[in-house]
Amino acid sequence: MQRGPxxxxxxxxxxxxxxxxxxxxxxxxxxxxxxxNQFGFLKYEDSNNLENDEALELAIKTYQTFYQLAFxxxxxxxxxxxxxxxxxxxxxxxxxxxxxxLSKASLLLLIQLLAIQSxxxxxxxxxxxxxxxxxxxxxSQxxxxxxxxxxxxxxxxxxxxxxYEDSNNxxxxxxxxxxxxAIKTYQTFFHLKVTGKLDxxxxxxxxxxxxxxxxxxxxxxxxxxxxxxxxxxxxxxYKRHLQYAIVSSAIPNxxxxxxxxxxxxxxxxxxxxxxxxxxxxxxxxxxxxxxGFHRGDHGDGHAFDGRDGALAHAFPPTNGRLHFDxxxxxxxxxxxxxxxxxxxxxxxxxxxxxxxxxxxxRDELAIMFPGIAKGEFKRSLSSxxxxxxxxxYSS
Ligand SMILES: [Zn+2]
Ligand SMILES: [Zn+2]
Numbered sequence: 099m100q101r102g103p104x105x106x107x108x109x110x111x112x113x114x115x116x117x118x119x120x121x122x123x124x125x126x127x128x129x130x131x132x133x134x135n136q137f138g139f140l141k142y143e144d145s146n147n148l149e150n151d152e153a154l155e156l157a158i159k160t161y162q163t164f165y166q167l168a169f170x171x172x173x174x175x176x177x178x179x180x181x182x183x184x185x186x187x188x189x190x191x192x193x194x195x196x197x198x199x200l201s202k203a204s205l206l207l208l209i210q211l212l213a214i215q216s217x218x219x220x221x222x223x224x225x226x227x228x229x230x231x232x233x234x235x236x237x238s239q240x241x242x243x244x245x246x247x248x249x250x251x252x253x254x255x256x257x258x259x260x261x262y263e264d265s266n267n268x269x270x271x272x273x274x275x276x277x278x279x280a281i282k283t284y285q286t287f288f289h290l291k292v293t294g295k296l297d298x299x300x301x302x303x304x305x306x307x308x309x310x311x312x313x314x315x316x317x318x319x320x321x322x323x324x325x326x327x328x329x330x331x332x333x334x335x336y337k338r339h340l341q342y343a344i345v346s347s348a349i350p351n352x353x354x355x356x357x358x359x360x361x362x363x364x365x366x367x368x369x370x371x372x373x374x375x376x377x378x379x380x381x382x383x384x385x386x387x388x389x390g391f392h393r394g395d396h397g398d399g400h401a402f403d404g405r406d407g408a409l410a411h412a413f414p415p416t417n418g419r420l421h422f423d424x425x426x427x428x429x430x431x432x433x434x435x436x437x438x439x440x441x442x443x444x445x446x447x448x449x450x451x452x453x454x455x456x457x458x459x460r461d462e463l464a465i466m467f468p469g470i471a472k473g474e475f476k477r478s479l480s481s482x483x484x485x486x487x488x489x490x491y492s493s
Contacts, residue, residue, distance in 0.1 A: 324486030
């Protein structure tokens with residue numbers, strides 16, 4: 099059988115990556131890098147770098163903030179444990195990017211929703227972040243002293259990227275080590291080239307309007323929770339009745355009757371909280387959505403990886419394809435998920451969220467949270483899932 103690109107979960111258990119940190123070279127790190135890259139945390143310009151280098155440390159920190167783990171930058175035991183939990187096959191880390199790609203209308207709606215939820219949202223009206231343009235600090239780097247850097251420090255501090263132990267330097271226009279680290283973290287979070295310099299792209303990003311809530315508080319990423327797929331694709335207003343068919347290229351451990359029941363439960367939950375209606379059809383030609391089980395490389399450029407690791411994936415509106423990994427041990431539709439099984443209903447619900455245009459949420463209660471442990475059970479939409487769909491389809 100053609101195996102997928104990797105099975106990181108098994109590898110992690112076999113290899114001793116635990117506790118490895120920057121500057122070390124440990125067998126298996128390459129796999130950790132591929133894992134972080136697959137799920138959107140690590141972006142190498144050049145993929146030759148196989149050492150546990152700075153980019154990897156930043157990727158681990160980003161991963162840790164996403165999953166609200168201690169912010170160590172090391173592959174500590176909690177981080178490795180989180181990585182071994184089976185996972186939706188789509189990347190997690192579009193959330194901050196997504197915020198920047200939102201249309202103005204939905205950004206405002208998002209801000210209002212967040213304000214209601216948190217009660218602590220800062221004034222949504224935009225205050226200028228910088229007293230003048232950032233032109234003067236353009237291309238500045240470590241060791242330099244440039245007027246205006248103080249304001250950049252305040253900006254990075256406000257959004258959680260910069261924490262001075264000793265605040266003496268904070269009011270200075272000096273480009274020091276702490277500022278360089280903060281800029282690298284900022285660049286990583288916004289998928290910019292990680293230069294550690296205030297280059298033009300970084301300055302451009304800092305000058306853009308943004309949500310007023312910090313991205314990192316005490317080492318944890320904050321809002322937003324729900325996110326939309328890049329470019330905010332969604333079903334057109336006249337498409338609220340969607341028909342689905344089941345077409346598989348591989349046979350899973352559950353029979354078709356159970357698969358149909360599980361899908362019907364999963365669609366039913368989304369229908370309960372939206373204007374969407376979903377109906378099973380035997381006629382593939384009529385179907386808007388096509389669900390099925392597949393194994394390994396199945397021809398869409400997103401090969402599955404055998405048991406564990408990625409469990410399923412789905413394509414954005416209006417593509418309509420949803421694939422389950424046939425190599426997993428799936429539960430049936432009953433309210434009993436054994437400790438070695440993954441919940442078919444819950445994963446179907448999660449992937450249907452993608453079919454409708456939602457991306458991953460950081461809210462652990464949300465169906466759109468990307469990780470789910472075996473034997474774990476989550477079959478109702480959280481308020482975060484519902485708000486996400488409402489926001490997406492109300493603009
Ligand atoms: Zn997902
Ligand atoms: Zn696929």
